[in-house]
Amino acid sequence: MGKTFAVKALERASGESGLVPGQIVDAYPDLYMSHTATWRCIKTLERMGWPELFDRDRIAMVMDHISPASTSKIAGDHRMSREFADRMGIKNFFDVNAGIAHIVLMEHGLVKPGDLIIGTDSHSTIYGALGALGTGVGFSEITAAWVTGKLWMRVPESMKVLVKGPLPEGVYPKDVMLKLIGDITADGATYFSVEFHGDWVESLSTSERMTLCNLAMEAGAKNAVVPPDTETMRYLAEHRVDTGTVQPLSSDPDAEFARSIEVDGRTLEPQIAVPHNVDDVVPISDVAGTKVDQVFIGSCANAKYDDLAIAARFLKGKRIAPGVRLVVTPASADIMAKAAADGIVTTLIEAGALLTNPGCGACAGSGGAMADGEVTLSTANRNFRGRMGSYESSIYLSSPAVAAASAVSGVITDPRPVLAGA
Numbered sequence: 001m002g003k004t005f006a007v008k009a010l011e012r013a014s015g016e017s018g019l020v021p022g023q024i025v026d027a028y029p030d031l032y033m034s035h036t037a038t039w040r041c042i043k044t045l046e047r048m049g050w051p052e053l054f055d056r057d058r059i060a061m062v063m064d065h066i067s068p069a070s071t072s073k074i075a076g077d078h079r080m081s082r083e084f085a086d087r088m089g090i091k092n093f094f095d096v097n098a099g100i101a102h103i104v105l106m107e108h109g110l111v112k113p114g115d116l117i118i119g120t121d122s123h124s125t126i127y128g129a130l131g132a133l134g135t136g137v138g139f140s141e142i143t144a145a146w147v148t149g150k151l152w153m154r155v156p157e158s159m160k161v162l163v164k165g166p167l168p169e170g171v172y173p174k175d176v177m178l179k180l181i182g183d184i185t186a187d188g189a190t191y192f193s194v195e196f197h198g199d200w201v202e203s204l205s206t207s208e209r210m211t212l213c214n215l216a217m218e219a220g221a222k223n224a225v226v227p228p229d230t231e232t233m234r235y236l237a238e239h240r241v242d243t244g245t246v247q248p249l250s251s252d253p254d255a256e257f258a259r260s261i262e263v264d265g266r267t268l269e270p271q272i273a274v275p276h277n278v279d280d281v282v283p284i285s286d287v288a289g290t291k292v293d294q295v296f297i298g299s300c301a302n303a304k305y306d307d308l309a310i311a312a313r314f315l316k317g318k319r320i321a322p323g324v325r326l327v328v329t330p331a332s333a334d335i336m337a338k339a340a341a342d343g344i345v346t347t348l349i350e351a352g353a354l355l356t357n358p359g360c361g362a363c364a365g366s367g368g369a370m371a372d373g374e375v376t377l378s379t380a381n382r383n384f385r386g387r388m389g390s391y392e393s394s395i396y397l398s399s400p401a402v403a404a405a406s407a408v409s410g411v412i413t414d415p416r417p418v419l420a421g422a
Helices: 005-014 038-047 072-088 101-107 122-130 139-148 173-184 206-219 230-238 305-315 333-341 344-350 400-409 415-419
Strands: 024-027 031-034 059-062 116-119 133-136 151-154 157-164 192-197 223-225 259-264 271-273 281-283 294-297 325-328 375-378 394-397
Touching: 005 024, 005 116, 005 133, 005 157, 005 192, 031 101, 031 139, 038 072, 038 139, 059 072, 059 101, 101 116, 101 122, 101 206, 116 122, 116 139, 122 133, 122 206, 122 223, 122 230, 133 223, 139 151, 173 206, 173 259, 173 271, 173 281, 192 206, 206 223, 206 230, 206 305, 294 305, 294 400, 305 333, 305 344, 305 400, 333 344, 375 400, 400 415
Parallel strands: 031 059, 031 116, 116 133, 157 192, 157 259, 192 223, 294 325, 294 375, 375 394
Antiparallel strands: 024 151, 271 281, 271 394
């Protein structure tokens, strides 16, 4: 019987062979990411008496969740991280101007196929877009890895998701993932290594693969992955990675999957996650016409360059509806710069959008708060009650196309008639 990607990745990270799902191993991650709350790790290290770091070059710190600081307390936390990075010689430190950790690390060539990457953010599953095994852990686990270089991990079962395409015009990877999450529920992939397969998946850009792997976490996945291929190598080369040193891992053709799921995207319509759970998903026809007070285009799920370009396509030459706030938060400084150079930023601003600095922004509760009774349509990955302000407000989730079309109309709007010129 062949091996799955997860088995191969953890064998490589642990130095053990013959692993099987359910087995617990000591694995040595290639990278440990911590975000704005890195101060928790530093404080823990201080209580431990400042032991020697295992490998400072495996540490990456990104001040993304609340950037810039909104309070003096957070400013102090940021300063603690800056001073620690400087004192310890941690070169992979990215300050409040960089953007969202996941996107920044991939843009800087710190994520490679076959790597094991742990991060203090549940959406670390996104690293599977480049063929890495990424997973979220707590701050204590990160601190332990700083010191010991390792953490114990249970080898996950694997789930194969076959997506049939092509998708209809106006339907995007975000819709595929919302459909999948709605079908299998928020715990349907708990502690699974989710693999995305099929000709349609192979045709996707790395950015689109990021959306798949990012949102897999919302079904409970331990990690998610798209098998690395020529597109993966293209992205790596573009971001200054020596592809000659890369050793990709993929499941063997005869690998056994504990569960297989098929998603038929060929007749799929845009999907919407309605308040207050990501797996409460309906076709857009069920909620079209719902009034929105705010539209948020951002997050590590859908604030990449192509997401902004899709939004600009629907906003070009138009204005957002009276009374609607459109907040756009690019995922990284590099993405923002490219969007500015290509005229996308101008299109967004001329349409009435409020463009904020790169980072997590409203997705992490930093800006974009709602009052009682207000509704936001968001491209983020979560719509939990109270996540964006009032506990009595509501969040709907959609693709950037739905978000942009809805910002213009003032109500949740199917983008397909807009594309057809209706």
